[in-house]
Amino acid sequence: MAQTLPFRPVPSPLKASCHTCSLSNLCLPLAIDETDLESLEDIVQQGRIYKRGEHIFDQSTPFRSCFAVRSGSVKTSIVSEDGEEQITGFFLPGELIGLDSMGGDYYACTARALERTSICEFPVQKLEELTTRLPDLQHHMYHLMSQEIQHSHQLNMLLSKNTAEERVAALLLSLSSRLQRRRLSGTRFSLPMARNDIANFLGLAVETVSRVFTRFQTQGVIKARGREVELLDLAALQGVTRELSRQVCP
Amino acid sequence: MAQTLPFRPVPSPLKASCHTCSLSNLCLPLAIDETDLESLEDIVQQGRIYKRGEHIFDQSTPFRSCFAVRSGSVKTSIVSEDGEEQITGFFLPGELIGLDSMGGDYYACTARALERTSICEFPVQKLEELTTRLPDLQHHMYHLMSQEIQHSHQLNMLLSKNTAEERVAALLLSLSSRLQRRRLSGTRFSLPMARNDIANFLGLAVETVSRVFTRFQTQGVIKARGREVELLDLAALQGVTRELSRQVCP
DNA sequence: CGTGTGCTTGATGCGCGTCAATCGGTGTGG
DNA sequence: CCACACCGATTGACGCGCATCAAGCACACG
Missing domain, CATH: 2.60.120.10 (Jelly Rolls)
Structure with a gap:
């Protein structure tokens, strides 16, 4: 060992x-x-x-x-x-x-x-x-x-201009790239936070977050079971957020 | 002189x-x-x-x-x-x-x-x-x-949880207190920015900002002519934003 | 096996964005 | 000095996205 x-x-x-x-x-x-x-x-x-x-x-x-x-x-x-x-x-x-x-x-x-x-x-x-x-x-x-100031400003833009789908996609991509920095998989990982936390962070209702997850799933963009997620189509996610692929969070 | x-x-x-x-x-x-x-x-x-x-x-x-x-x-x-x-x-x-x-x-x-x-x-x-x-x-x-990080976080909260009226009230109060720090009037001043800028900053449409201004005016909370504003009822404005009286902006 | 907690799904309503028209003030050219 | 154009601000009508309310569902735990 x-x-x-x-x-x-x-x-x-x-x-x-x-x-x-x-x-x-x-x-x-x-x-x-x-x-x-x-x-x-x-x-x-x-x-x-x-x-x-x-x-x-x-x-x-x-x-x-x-x-x-x-x-x-x-x-x-x-x-x-x-x-x-x-x-x-x-x-x-x-x-x-x-x-x-x-x-x-x-x-x-x-x-x-x-x-x-x-x-x-x-x-x-x-x-x-x-x-x-x-x-x-x-x-x-x-x-x-x-x-940290810049990331918060990016988040402000996300909150004031983007739809629920764009916000969730941005968060998933942010987590993905931050995991990759550590040589971990950026396409298959376990969310550390509950849906509730995601909703709170992104200024949405829990129900909306849940709906976006299932919508992404039926579109074949992600696969999600509880906190386990797999990003199947990164390009599609990046397409949803026309910008800020990775710089949205701390 | x-x-x-x-x-x-x-x-x-x-x-x-x-x-x-x-x-x-x-x-x-x-x-x-x-x-x-x-x-x-x-x-x-x-x-x-x-x-x-x-x-x-x-x-x-x-x-x-x-x-x-x-x-x-x-x-x-x-x-x-x-x-x-x-x-x-x-x-x-x-x-x-x-x-x-x-x-x-x-x-x-x-x-x-x-x-x-x-x-x-x-x-x-x-x-x-x-x-x-x-x-x-x-x-x-x-x-x-x-x-600056804290203020941006406060703004995040404002954008994700508060109504149009609350956002506008928070901005007016922020400007007011920042002018007062310089011993200027905190109740009667001239907005340095256009409605468009206010809307953009607060994540609203220009029309919404305008409507909130007139609503506040008919309620007797403020008086506004173009960029000239007078805050008639600070307490009412603070009531609208139950929090963040002054810490919302840089 | 029952209870709790987190997640999902559906139905409904409201706030605010969008589109469109008008108004008022300012600058420009005749 | 006035007429016109232009831009910012206002007001109204309408529709959409998402919050809210309300059930069901899955899984973990005592």
Whole structure:
């Protein structure tokens, strides 16, 4: 089972191991070179496990850390005064959570694990110190945050101009391409979120999402059984969304 | 007319004068103290004038600078492949443009002056250098960018859950509070943008925006003649949007 | 085996987009 | 200085897409 590994002094179990993490080319490490990676490992707290549905933080938690998904998945949401919830993002392995809270005193949203999920933690105080010392890392932080702004703007366009079918297609394609980045199948995967979450995120009713799924299925564009989906005709899906194939979500 | 000023050596005309700018408590200077302000003044290029409708940058412009509105107003927008335009923000004096492009090679949107507008320019290369030296300024940049993410998320919620009336009310209240920050009237002002822009931004048809305006007017909630508006009943407007009184826009 | 929860399917109604016409203000040319 | 054209804003009539309400269905769990 255990495959042979190159001889590297085994890090102490609580010390980070970004070096050996398969996500290092997606996550923060990608911004910095080998020698500086140790600085990052010094501040990261590695791989705590959250159970399905468990809170990682919410809007009343003082903002102390950003988080990176290592395995599993997370949804973030905000709630308005009248109790309406709006899901603001789904996060897959290698993606960073908490950028919308940088510089604030409390988290700007609530984050919750969608399934059994492992998460690394970056204390912001140390992270900010580190980014003053490593200009490349600072640049990368700016880049990540600006991308989150762009994705949200793309989502705004999706919500204000596109039909239910276009929205669902865009989400499926976004998930597909994000899985492919990790060398996973982009055509056959399991949705981490419920129909309810999809509907909330896309500004639709659950029933509408369900109808779109069955319509796509009868058209032979996808095959879906519960959360298992297979994208049979990517071109058709991309045709539905004339644009924003992959840049719609975080 | 000219009021007596404290004797301060007059800065050379092209050298920045954040010191004397009335917006210094809204703009970047608010993050740093008196002594460091000179560093910021060294890199800023002050107050170029743009005519109504003039481009400040667009999506094919290499990203070199962030901009701060000094007077007037600006709209930013993105266009999808099929040519659909989506306005992503309206910017008033003291607000920073280009945060969605930080870390990229090109601007992520197009910016255009809505009226005769004066704009200060911050070259990003120098700005990034400066933020590594001034941790408070770096922190402030993170803060501004995270706020832009939050505002966009709020807008997502507005677009996916709220009616036309709620959206228009939210925009009016947002403008109102942003004007008040500058000690201007929050109840009587002139809209910098056309109905068309409002509609586009809020994901509505122009006709719908127009109808909402007249409906509000017959209810005695506002008074509007063209772009001149007066908010007669703030409480009623806030009642329409049960939430997000001021945080909906940049 | 019953209960709950998430998903699907059908019937109905409403909000808002669309199309079309008119109005008002502004700029232009005779 | 007026007549015309043009553009943004308004108002009305109509239809469609999706929300809503209401049942059924599938699967997991105690």
